[in-house]
Amino acid sequence: MGLVAAPLPAWVFEVDGVHAPAGSYSAAEKTLKGRSTLPVYKRQIFPERVVGETAASPAKAGETLWQNDGVRLWRLPEVDAGIAILSVTSKMHALGAEVVAGVREAVAFAERECDGLVIWHEAPFAVGANLKQVMEAIGAKQFDVLEQSVHNFQLASQALKFSKVPVVAAVSGMALGGGCEFAMHCARRVVALESYIGLVEAGVGLIPAGGGSKEFALRAARNAAKTANNVPFDFVQPVFSTIAMANVSKSAGNARELGFVDEADIVVFNVNELLYVALRQARGLAESGYQPPLPARNVPVCGRTGIATLEMMLVNMREGGMISAYDYVVAKAAATALCGGDVEAGSLVDEEWLLTVERKLFVELLKNEKTQARIAQMMETGKPLRN
Amino acid sequence: MSKQIQDAYIVAATRLPVAKRRGMFRNVRPDDMLAHAIRSVLAQAPNLDPVTIGDVIVGCAMPEAEQGMNVARIGLLLAGLPNTVPGITINRFCSSGLQAVADAANRIRLGEADVMIAAGTESMSVMPQMMGNKIAMNPAFFEKDENLAIAYGMGLTAEKVAQQWEVTREQQDEFAAASHAKAIAAIQAGKFKDEITPYGLTEHLPDLGSGEVKLKQRTADTDEGPRADSTVEKLAKLRPVFAAKGSVTAGNSSQMSDGAAAVLVVSEQILKTFRLKPLARFAGYAVAGVPPDVMGIGPIAAIPRAAALAGITKDDLDWIELNEAFAAQSLAVMKTLDLDPAKVNPLGGAIALGHPLGATGAIRTATLTHAMQRENLKWGMITMCIGTGMGAAGIFEKM
Numbered sequence: 001m002g003l004v005a006a007p008l009p010a011w012v013f014e015v016d017g018v019h020a021p022a023g024s025y026s027a028a029e030k031t032l033k034g035r036s037t038l039p040v041y042k043r044q045i046f047p048e049r050v051v052g053e054t055a056a057s058p059a060k061a062g063e064t065l066w067q068n069d070g071v072r073l074w075r076l077p078e079v080d081a082g083i084a085i086l087s088v089t090s091k092m093h094a095l096g097a098e099v100v101a102g103v104r105e106a107v108a109f110a111e112r113e114c115d116g117l118v119i120w121h122e123a124p125f126a127v128g129a130n131l132k133q134v135m136e137a138i139g140a141k142q143f144d145v146l147e148q149s150v151h152n153f154q155l156a157s158q159a160l161k162f163s164k165v166p167v168v169a170a171v172s173g174m175a176l177g178g179g180c181e182f183a184m185h186c187a188r189r190v191v192a193l194e195s196y197i198g199l200v201e202a203g204v205g206l207i208p209a210g211g212g213s214k215e216f217a218l219r220a221a222r223n224a225a226k227t228a229n230n231v232p233f234d235f236v237q238p239v240f241s242t243i244a245m246a247n248v249s250k251s252a253g254n255a256r257e258l259g260f261v262d263e264a265d266i267v268v269f270n271v272n273e274l275l276y277v278a279l280r281q282a283r284g285l286a287e288s289g290y291q292p293p294l295p296a297r298n299v300p301v302c303g304r305t306g307i308a309t310l311e312m313m314l315v316n317m318r319e320g321g322m323i324s325a326y327d328y329v330v331a332k333a334a335a336t337a338l339c340g341g342d343v344e345a346g347s348l349v350d351e352e353w354l355l356t357v358e359r360k361l362f363v364e365l366l367k368n369e370k371t372q373a374r375i376a377q378m379m380e381t382g383k384p385l386r387n
Numbered sequence: 388m389s390k391q392i393q394d395a396y397i398v399a400a401t402r403l404p405v406a407k408r409r410g411m412f413r414n415v416r417p418d419d420m421l422a423h424a425i426r427s428v429l430a431q432a433p434n435l436d437p438v439t440i441g442d443v444i445v446g447c448a449m450p451e452a453e454q455g456m457n458v459a460r461i462g463l464l465l466a467g468l469p470n471t472v473p474g475i476t477i478n479r480f481c482s483s484g485l486q487a488v489a490d491a492a493n494r495i496r497l498g499e500a501d502v503m504i505a506a507g508t509e510s511m512s513v514m515p516q517m518m519g520n521k522i523a524m525n526p527a528f529f530e531k532d533e534n535l536a537i538a539y540g541m542g543l544t545a546e547k548v549a550q551q552w553e554v555t556r557e558q559q560d561e562f563a564a565a566s567h568a569k570a571i572a573a574i575q576a577g578k579f580k581d582e583i584t585p586y587g588l589t590e591h592l593p594d595l596g597s598g599e600v601k602l603k604q605r606t607a608d609t610d611e612g613p614r615a616d617s618t619v620e621k622l623a624k625l626r627p628v629f630a631a632k633g634s635v636t637a638g639n640s641s642q643m644s645d646g647a648a649a650v651l652v653v654s655e656q657i658l659k660t661f662r663l664k665p666l667a668r669f670a671g672y673a674v675a676g677v678p679p680d681v682m683g684i685g686p687i688a689a690i691p692r693a694a695a696l697a698g699i700t701k702d703d704l705d706w707i708e709l710n711e712a713f714a715a716q717s718l719a720v721m722k723t724l725d726l727d728p729a730k731v732n733p734l735g736g737a738i739a740l741g742h743p744l745g746a747t748g749a750i751r752t753a754t755l756t757h758a759m760q761r762e763n764l765k766w767g768m769i770t771m772c773i774g775t776g777m778g779a780a781g782i783f784e785k786m
Contacts, residue, residue, distance in 0.1 A: 231521060308524035312538040319543055320630035
């Protein structure tokens with residue numbers, strides 16, 4: 001017995017499918033009708049397609065400007081020929097050496113020949129570093145190579161930040177680890193409502209070292225300077241919890257609360273409009289006389305006192321059986337990076353100092369067997385190991 | 388060998404009702420609470436000339452922000468005392484209020500003053516975090532294992548006590564439920580009436596509908612913490628807060644609170660001159676250090692010392708105000724010293740009544756001295772554990 005007794009309309013048996021390259025069947029007009037041409041739909045450069053509908057794939061659309069094994073740099077002349085689009089092409093958009101090199105080349109290309117750069121591809125934005133490459137280097141005990149890889153990643157982040165042309169990150173889906181760090185370094189973020197952003201390195205026994213810890217230390221100093229007491233620690237403490245617990249935002253709004261998205265960034269409700277909005281944002285910034293920020297100098301950090309104060313939290317969690325002994329080690333490294341290293345509280349440092357601190361801590365953790373075990377389990381099962 | 392030249396007497400002791408943190412006193416400043424307590428205690432000795440007050444000693448465990456700037460001096464000036472009366476804020480964490488009473492009494496016992504005010508004030512509502520407005524740990528805590536416990540939160544130390552003194556979750560919850568039951572019974576019987584001075588609240592609140600500032604007025608006259616519906620069954624459902632597999636919960640720990648109290652302490656000469664009737668004689672006080680990781684056992688070390696100084700044994704005690712920082716440490720102290728449960732906190736303790744840190748000692752002085760008068764009891768004691776590993780105990784004799 002069917003769900004309803006009503007007979008199907010006659011046209012169901014007359015047409016050969018509902019959707020076709022020319023459009024979808026309209027029973028009222030007895031013809032195939034193409035997509036609406038209302039202006040609002042022009043904001044959807046790559047709209048969702050229905051079965052049977054043909055359209056250009058983003059991977060092949062537009063004009064390719066440059067590409068390697070990890071990225072494709074291209075543009076859409078019909079929308080804005082002056083804004084380049086950088087799309088990561090690796091599996092799950094993992095960030096390996098070829099992607100890192102591609103980011104730096106893309107920025108250089110955009111600075112030479114374009115007015116702006118947008119980082120866009122379909123979700124996920126990025127699932128983080130390429131752990132396979134990391135484990136191969138660990139297996140070969142090439143820790144100097146790994147440190148150079150981290151350094152290269154930091155150079156890519158810094159290239160995004162100090163690009164002479166505005167770089168806009170168009171984020172949808174997961175932006176984890178290095179993906180989050182790349183987004184943080186852009187001049188602006190255009191974020192789909194359903195975005196899951198986080199610095200999740202602690203889950204594999206590491207800390208953010210692609211400039212993420214550095215950026216939060218800088219922001220803490222900047223935000224504190226706007227307050228009467230000027231205490232960067234007040235801004236470091238909540239970020240520390242976010243990083244140590246590997247918290248991921250539940251939405252774009254939550255990402256703003258966690259500090260991954262700025263007040264000036266744009267939240268886009270319809271993910272299909274993301275690229276359009278990002279291109280317009282890049283154009284707007286370029287037309288507004290965009291100037292990159294100056295490298296931060298004389299940045300006050302929380303130093304040893306800040307580390308000790310965060311360590312107090314960790315001691316209580318460890319003694320209370322809430323975190324493991326190794327969680328403690330990893331979280332203390334995160335605290336050290338956020339507090340600018342084992343220096344006196346209030347010491348004045350610069351961006352390069354902060355990058356060096358986070359990079360050295362990252363490599364030290366990589367050498368630890370427990371971090372290696374966490375990475376291995378994540379690769380095998382996709383689930384974190386609590387060791 | 389006598390260590391004093393004269394006795395010190397409590398002639399008046401009063402307190403505000405204790406409010407839950409961010410409860411009825413959320414918009415009341417600690418210096419205003421203190422001023423009210425000072426005015427109220429002096430009102431109980433109307434013949435006394437305030438000019439004779441040698442000093443105002445105020446206990447406060449987090450003397451910063453709204454309760455910083457030497458809150459003692461600010462409070463006494465707001466209370467309308469002559470500006471010739473000095474004031475000092477002291478801090479020994481949870482025993483600060485009792486320490487203030489002891490210090491005030493000792494000034495009199497040494498003959499350095501004849502009239503002293505001891506007080507305590509603490510608003511935990513104004514503290515953004517339990518450890519003050521700006522927490523800044525010393526890295527040295529973490530460089531040697533023996534110093535690590537300085538960084539322990541109080542709840543974690545209670546877990547350590549529960550483990551080492553074998554205090555079960557069930558025992559803690561039973562103790563907590565009894566604290567609420569006793570406090571509710573005491574309130575219903577009016578047993579706090581003599582010690583509480585009601586506080587008139589006036590709050591300036593925005594009325595968004597009219598665009599006017601609305602004044603909301605009411606009188607606070609009853610402790611806000613005790614729960615008539617608290618039961619062992621309900622308490623058993625709460626999850627441990629400080630350890631994954633622990634037994635210490637929000638329900639069997641003291642409540643965070645706002646409160647203030649003041650105590651008027653005088654010499655025998657002043658008793659005669661102003662014809663004052665003493666509530667009690669201050670008989671002795673001791674503090675002692677214990678390992679910071681089990682700070683809750685502090686009273687175990689302090690009580691025998693205080694009793695010896697007062698010339699009594701713990702069996703002479705008729706009423707014991709044992710600050711219930713945590714049920715775990717309260718039970719460990721009672722078990723180790725074999726304290727009679729019937730004499731401990733007959734009106735409930737901090738689990739029900741609240742624990743406004745540095746004010747608690749002065750608050751419980753008001754409770755004890757009035758109870759001893761009401762019940763006609765000779766010896767009473769106030770004792771508490773102290774953060775970073777100390778204990779304090781003060782002995783009082785009814786006159």
